Every structure is written in C-alpha cells, then in structure tokens.
Amino acid sequence: MNTLLELRNIEKKYGDDVIISKVSFTLAKGTAIAIIGHSGGGKTTLLSIMGLLQRATSGNVLVDAIDIGGLDSYQLANLRGQYLGFVFQRARLINSLTALENVMAPAWFIRRGDKIEQQAKDLLERFGLSHRLDHKPQELSLGQLRRISLARALLLKPPILLADEPTNDLDPALAKEVAECLLTARTEGAGVVIVTHDLNLANQTDQTFHLENGTLKPIIYDNAAS
Structure with missing residues (x-):
C-alpha cells in the first residue's frame, strides 16, 4: 500500500475554539510535504495529531491503514516507535544523557546491541559530531542539538518523518544540511511532513499546503505562466 498516513475530517477544539477544522490529508511513500502558515495557526497542533502525540476532537487518523481511534496509550506508543521519527524545533533531548545516548534512546525500546550503537555513531559522524559523543545537551550549541535530534529521528529509518521548523534559527549552511x-x-521510501516558515525549504518538497483558520489547502503553482 502506498499510503503511509491519512487524516480524515480531523477537527481539534479547545473549548469553543476550533484550531483544526475538517482537515483531510494523505501522505504517500517517497514524498515530502510542507505545511506553512502564520505563527499560532495550528501547524504544530496538526503535526502532533499526525504524530499520535495528541488526539483529535473528531475525525480519523490512520497509520499504514491502521485506524488509531481505538488504541490505548501503550498501543499508540508502540505505533509511534514503529512508524514515526520526530525532529522538533526544540531538540527535546534528555539532559542526563550524552549525545550518543540521546540518539540511541528510541532504539532502547525496540532493540539493543553494538549494531545500533555503531549506526548512531555513524550518523553523528555524518553530521560532524563524532567529537561530541560524550557531551551532554547543556554543553552543546543549538546547531549541534538540532543535528543530534535529526540523527535520533533517522536512526531506525522510520517510514514517516515529522519535522517542526527544522531549519529555524540555524545559519544558512547548517539549515541546508538539515533540509537535505x-x-x-x-529516496528510501519515507514520507516526510515539514512544518516550516522557510519558503526555500518548502519549495523543495513535492507539495506545499497552507494552514489558515484551521483549514488546510494545497498551494497550486502556475508553472505555465510566463
């Protein structure tokens, strides 16, 4: 099946305030989607619903055709571990763990061993952090923390990658590296959803959507215009 993630008529309310209104969305294998919109417009909320971190008020979320509506918190955690990788705007690393241990942390809940540790080291080397393996988050720069978060998300090669403002506050060279x-x-078949204000990054994805007043609409570019 080509569809990795599907939202059907998702609505999210806080009291009488409608944050997400009847959003339907499909993410296919091997595609990258960008979601843009003004700050406070619900983009992070929508991404959290996609990532099974919070539940919608109504509607259906399906991960690889599995409707998550009847799943308990333990089952949701297992599904997240199997299918989802996250890159948060704030790295959300564990201060008591080293860079290497933070990258490996999600793998501890699934599998252990030297192979996973070596893969984590290889990712950190790829991101220029092989000299920071034993450093803790408070000893690292913002750019280093963001790269560790990205390595953590990529370690288990999840089918779905969700990124919240992954290039925000980074210098152009590092932003380009994270985007790439x-x-x-x-190319490995993952589906990628990126919430961003970075229009250069959005333009590199397969489709860009605009979230406004809780409604998600595709942006259609007129390539025929001269």
Whole structure:
C-alpha cells in the first residue's frame, strides 16, 4: 500500500475554539510535504495529531491503514516507535544523557546491541559530531542539538518523518544540511511532513499546503505562466 498516513475530517477544539477544522490529508511513500502558515495557526497542533502525540476532537487518523481511534496509550506508543521519527524545533533531548545516548534512546525500546550503537555513531559522524559523543545537551550549541535530534529521528529509518521548523534559527549552511537530510529520506521510501516558515525549504518538497483558520489547502503553482 502506498499510503503511509491519512487524516480524515480531523477537527481539534479547545473549548469553543476550533484550531483544526475538517482537515483531510494523505501522505504517500517517497514524498515530502510542507505545511506553512502564520505563527499560532495550528501547524504544530496538526503535526502532533499526525504524530499520535495528541488526539483529535473528531475525525480519523490512520497509520499504514491502521485506524488509531481505538488504541490505548501503550498501543499508540508502540505505533509511534514503529512508524514515526520526530525532529522538533526544540531538540527535546534528555539532559542526563550524552549525545550518543540521546540518539540511541528510541532504539532502547525496540532493540539493543553494538549494531545500533555503531549506526548512531555513524550518523553523528555524518553530521560532524563524532567529537561530541560524550557531551551532554547543556554543553552543546543549538546547531549541534538540532543535528543530534535529526540523527535520533533517522536512526531506525522510520517510514514517516515529522519535522517542526527544522531549519529555524540555524545559519544558512547548517539549515541546508538539515533540509537535505530530511528530503533525502524520500529516496528510501519515507514520507516526510515539514512544518516550516522557510519558503526555500518548502519549495523543495513535492507539495506545499497552507494552514489558515484551521483549514488546510494545497498551494497550486502556475508553472505555465510566463
């Protein structure tokens, strides 16, 4: 089946405030999608629903055709571990763990061994952090923390990658590196969703959507215009 993630008529309310309104969305294998919109418009909320981190008020979320509506918290955690990788705007690393241990942390819940450790080291070397393996988050720069978060997301090669403002506050060279790593995941069949204000990054994806007033609409570019 080509569809990795599907939202059907998703609505999210906080009291009487409608944050997400009847959003339907499909993510296919090997595609990257960008979601843009103004700050506070619900983009992170929508991404959290896609990532099974919070539940919608109504509608259906399907991961690889599995409707998550009847799943308990333990089952949702297992599904996240099997299918999802996250790159948060704030790295959300564990301060008591080293860089290497933070990258390996999700793998501890699934499998252990030297092979996983070596793969984690290889990713950190790829991102220029082989000299920071034993450093803890408070000893690292913002750019280093973001790269560790990306390595953590990529370690188990999840079918679905979700990224929240992955290039925000990074210098142009590092932003380009992070973007390339996310977009390259398409070549291995992953589906990628990126919430971003970076229009240069959005333009490199397969489709861009605009979230406004809780409604998600595709942006159609007129390539025929001269």
